[in-house]
Amino acid sequence: MPLTINRKVIIIVLDSVGVGALQDAHLYGDTHCNTLGNCSLAVEGLKMPHLGQMGLGLLTEIKGVPPVDNPTACYGIMAERSPGKDTTTGHWEIAGIILDRPFPLFPDGFPPEIIEPFKQRIGRDILGNKAASGTAIIEELGPLHMQTGYPIVYTSADSVFQIAAHEEVIPLAELYRMCQTARELLTGEYAVGRVIARPFVGSPGSFKRTANRHDYSIVPPRPTVLNLLRDHGFTVAAVGKINDIFAGQGISRSVHTSGNMDGVDKTLALMKENFSGLIFTNLVDFDQQYGHRNDPRGYAGALEEFDRRVPEILSALGPGDVLIITADHGCDPTTSSTDHSREYVPLLVTGQKIKKGVNLGTRKSFSDVAATVARLFQLSYDTGEEFASVITDA
Incomplete structure (x- = not known):
């Protein structure tokens, strides 16, 4: 039975940390966007040794974060299948919902x-x-x-x-x-x-x-993998604005945060608790404080600050736990625009029982995360292509 599984899956969304323009980025005016790569050029290099060792430098060219020969995590990038480049669309797709049309926009104000x-x-x-x-x-x-x-x-x-x-x-x-x-x-x-x-x-x-x-x-149009886990008795803990993004649907517990480091602190506290299920964390400062304000130096500082916390997060992983680090869209702070950008997002996956150095390639949809999370809890979700079978023998 699924409830015999003693495992936490921790998804940490580095809000807006994109890794290069999607193939359809020209439709959004984002052809030259690369949030992580361009930010590293603007500040003359980033110091992210821990994410670098996990394989971050293999995802795009990042000044200061070179590729490594033996990454400690599985690595890849993900494309967004849903139209749009907003927070809700990105997070919903991570949880398994692929939209067939974008949410409405009102560039001239509301009628x-x-x-x-x-x-x-x-x-x-x-x-x-x-x-x-x-x-x-x-x-x-x-x-x-x-x-x-x-x-x-x-x-x-x-x-x-x-x-x-x-x-x-x-x-x-x-x-x-x-x-x-x-x-x-x-x-x-x-x-x-x-x-x-x-x-x-x-x-x-x-x-x-x-x-x-x-x-x-807006309430998600159908159940996500969060609902699936909760319906099978697993805890779904939301950190940061996750509960708001999903209108509370499929959430067991919600923890408010005051910024990135508070979000890491709250995530670590949940990792130490005795339950099986999902911890879904959004770290919003990259986007809210720096991306939208065209502040590459502040953005770089926030990236390096998170990198310094990575060893704590890795040390808190239990024997069966799985850590997934990703993003929901881009927000390139080096462009003239202060808006989100249509980009690929990083995918880094690790854990004590997770294989090292597996190249997960370019995933066709963020929803591969939803399918993988379901598989890790011996469940099945009907959207996305799982990669759990590639990264673990369990």
């Missing part, structure tokens, strides 16, 4: 049939209603927001409806209610992937977004 009922239901006007950088729009409209009390509504190149508000002007509970209202309105042709609360603090000229962000995702 009156959404905005007018939204204003009516929250009882006040709004500011913005355009595509913009999150940090730029609060600098632009933050002072007026503080004067009027009107929330700032904006979107991006992703399928998102974002509401920014100063925590002293619109309390968090009220901001979250506004987001829930928007989520209820955004259905059918307007069903964006996520509604996002973007609280901030500070004064004009020195506004700062806080860790009290909250995402309200």
Whole structure:
């Protein structure tokens, strides 16, 4: 019976750490994007010895992370089959859902049939209603927001409806209610992937977004591998924004985080607990703090900071545990755009009973992870091509 399996599978998503443009990247304006490779060039080399030894330098050309002859992990790259390049699409595909059409985008802002009922239901006007950088729009409209009390509504190149508000002007509970209202309105042709609360603090000229962000995702259209595991009695622990991305579906436990290192700390704590199942972690700082802000030096620092924690993560693996390190899309900080980029993502897999140095090649879909996770728990998932049989004899 599956419940006799004493194993944890830990998926760590390095949010936006892409490794080169997909073949269809020209359709998204991302032909020359390579988040990891271009970042390494911009800062004159990266120091990531631990990920390098696992095989990271075999995935793309990374200055400072050369290829190794005997990688300690299985390695490869994955292509996204679903259209799009957003967080929800990427994570859903990792968990086994391949979309046949992208989530809707609103580059010119949201139409009156959404905005007018939204204003009516929250009882006040709004500011913005355009595509913009999150940090730029609060600098632009933050002072007026503080004067009027009107929330700032904006979107991006992703399928998102974002509401920014100063925590002293619109309390968090009220901001979250506004987001829930928007989520209820955004259905059918307007069903964006996520509604996002973007609280901030500070004064004009020195506004700062806080860790009290909250995402309200659309409910997945069908069960994922998370549901499969939970239905068979395994624990599914979500770290960071994973619970939000899946609208709580298939999640047993959820742990909020305040940044990458807190996410690693929370993941390590869960790895030491006594349960069998999946730990699904998102480390958001690469994307949120540095990719979207075109900050290659900050991005590089975050990569090196994570690399320094890799030995702790490896040491915490139990005899049957499996670690999968990957990403959900790119966000090349060296381009003129502040948007996500359509890229391949890394795939590094290791564990005490996992073979070393297996070349997993170029996977046709992120959903190969879902199929592999199911196989590792002696279950079967109907999407993706598993590689568990390639990396282990168990």
